[in-house]
Amino acid sequence: MTDSLAMLPLLLEGLRLTLQITVLAAVLALVLAIVAGLARSYAPRPLAWLAATYVEIFRGTSALIQLFWFFFALPLLGVELGAFVTAVLVLGLNSGAYGAEVVRGAIGAVPRGQWEAATSLGYGRLGALRRVVFPQAALAMVPPAGNLAIELLKNTALVSMITLSDLTFRAQILRAETLRTVEIFILVLVLYYLAARFITHGMGRLERHLARGRDHGGLAP
Amino acid sequence: MSLALAFRDVGKRFGETRVLEAFDLEVPSGEKLAIIGPSGSGKSTVLRIAMALEGIDTGRVELMGETLWEGTRRPPERELRRLRLQAGMVFQHFNLFPHMSVLENIWRAPVDVAGIGREEAETRARELLSRVGLAERAEAMPDQLSGGQKQRVAIARALAMRPPVMLFDEVTSALDPEMVGEVLGVLRDLADQGGITMLLVTHEMQFAAEIADRVVFMDGGRVVEDGPPSQVIGAPVEPRTRAFLASVLRGADVRAD
Numbered sequence: 484m485t486d487s488l489a490m491l492p493l494l495l496e497g498l499r500l501t502l503q504i505t506v507l508a509a510v511l512a513l514v515l516a517i518v519a520g521l522a523r524s525y526a527p528r529p530l531a532w533l534a535a536t537y538v539e540i541f542r543g544t545s546a547l548i549q550l551f552w553f554f555f556a557l558p559l560l561g562v563e564l565g566a567f568v569t570a571v572l573v574l575g576l577n578s579g580a581y582g583a584e585v586v587r588g589a590i591g592a593v594p595r596g597q598w599e600a601a602t603s604l605g606y607g608r609l610g611a612l613r614r615v616v617f618p619q620a621a622l623a624m625v626p627p628a629g630n631l632a633i634e635l636l637k638n639t640a641l642v643s644m645i646t647l648s649d650l651t652f653r654a655q656i657l658r659a660e661t662l663r664t665v666e667i668f669i670l671v672l673v674l675y676y677l678a679a680r681f682i683t684h685g686m687g688r689l690e691r692h693l694a695r696g697r698d699h700g701g702l703a704p
Numbered sequence: 705m706s707l708a709l710a711f712r713d714v715g716k717r718f719g720e721t722r723v724l725e726a727f728d729l730e731v732p733s734g735e736k737l738a739i740i741g742p743s744g745s746g747k748s749t750v751l752r753i754a755m756a757l758e759g760i761d762t763g764r765v766e767l768m769g770e771t772l773w774e775g776t777r778r779p780p781e782r783e784l785r786r787l788r789l790q791a792g793m794v795f796q797h798f799n800l801f802p803h804m805s806v807l808e809n810i811w812r813a814p815v816d817v818a819g820i821g822r823e824e825a826e827t828r829a830r831e832l833l834s835r836v837g838l839a840e841r842a843e844a845m846p847d848q849l850s851g852g853q854k855q856r857v858a859i860a861r862a863l864a865m866r867p868p869v870m871l872f873d874e875v876t877s878a879l880d881p882e883m884v885g886e887v888l889g890v891l892r893d894l895a896d897q898g899g900i901t902m903l904l905v906t907h908e909m910q911f912a913a914e915i916a917d918r919v920v921f922m923d924g925g926r927v928v929e930d931g932p933p934s935q936v937i938g939a940p941v942e943p944r945t946r947a948f949l950a951s952v953l954r955g956a957d958v959r960a961d
Contacts, residue, residue, distance in 0.1 A: 596799040600858075602756075610817070619802065
């Protein structure tokens, strides 16, 4: 048992990279999700179409192949991003595509009466969206966004396939050196699980913060 | 006397359904007009067109002396926003902003839309809350209020923009019976105070008879009968008005049992 704990520092080094990629990709995904989600519903035709194309491409293809394409194929076209940037970019784009649908769905689910009340008070479309509709939709977005963040965390295991020493990669190395497969992967599972719990906890706090004073879920009755 | 609102030969359809047909209505400034009629008669649509939430297909609508709608032409968004400041609306289902406190529901639009300072807007919001009898609920969230209280806040919210024309769309229809009185009380105060043009779509015949200067009975997208409450509600001439009032009063009797 002491021996297996001796492996922990190495795995924690890997976890640090895993978390770095998760956080940076999540920030990128959040921005992309909001921009693409709003563009699909409210932007002029060409922009809406561009957003829809982005969402369909990144939802419709495998994240692993997307990583491979950006890491192995793009350099052949003269664009070299490096493994870390590729990981953040691809996972952010992938997660953002799912997130865009969450944003679009949540905004579409805000009752029409909220738009009408804001409009009748003199707000334009943008003002009504910013002040009235989006804050309500944001609350409805939190639970599915939490799911996506956990998906993203687990998807980071794929970056071990493009030379990055994340948690999964380090587990493979340790396994090859020590052959203590059972213990190593139990440790790895626990570490991923704890990281996911942390996300769930954070999302729960965010939801309670956004829902203060409200006696039911995300949307107006 | 100048007109607050004028509908001239207005036609409006939703798909195949004709909602308004050759609809004419003039509302002088300061008048309290009640619009009654069976559901589907187009009365809510009249308010929604006046609030510029819906356009029209034919005819012309003027709000405070300016053309709001003319045929299918849609004014640019900026123009619509300017014209919408001439009217305020209270909805059947309140539509309070659930993520804002009661007070913020009232001061937010004056600050964002009318550019009034936050402090002044809050002071005015508190005054309005007192007027609707809810001064002590300023910090509450809408979900903590009863239906009647919500509707009183919604009235204060619309008044905060100081529109010359106020539109009330069946504002007591979604309320439990015991809460109807408190909302009608606020409307009565508003009517007594004068100065504001009020259009009320309502099923409360007795209330309409009491506070309205004039009552319009609508059916099938047209004005069928138009006159003082003593005539339209008290002694209707048109058979359709009589039939409608008879059915409404029967309902009231049943409720009284």
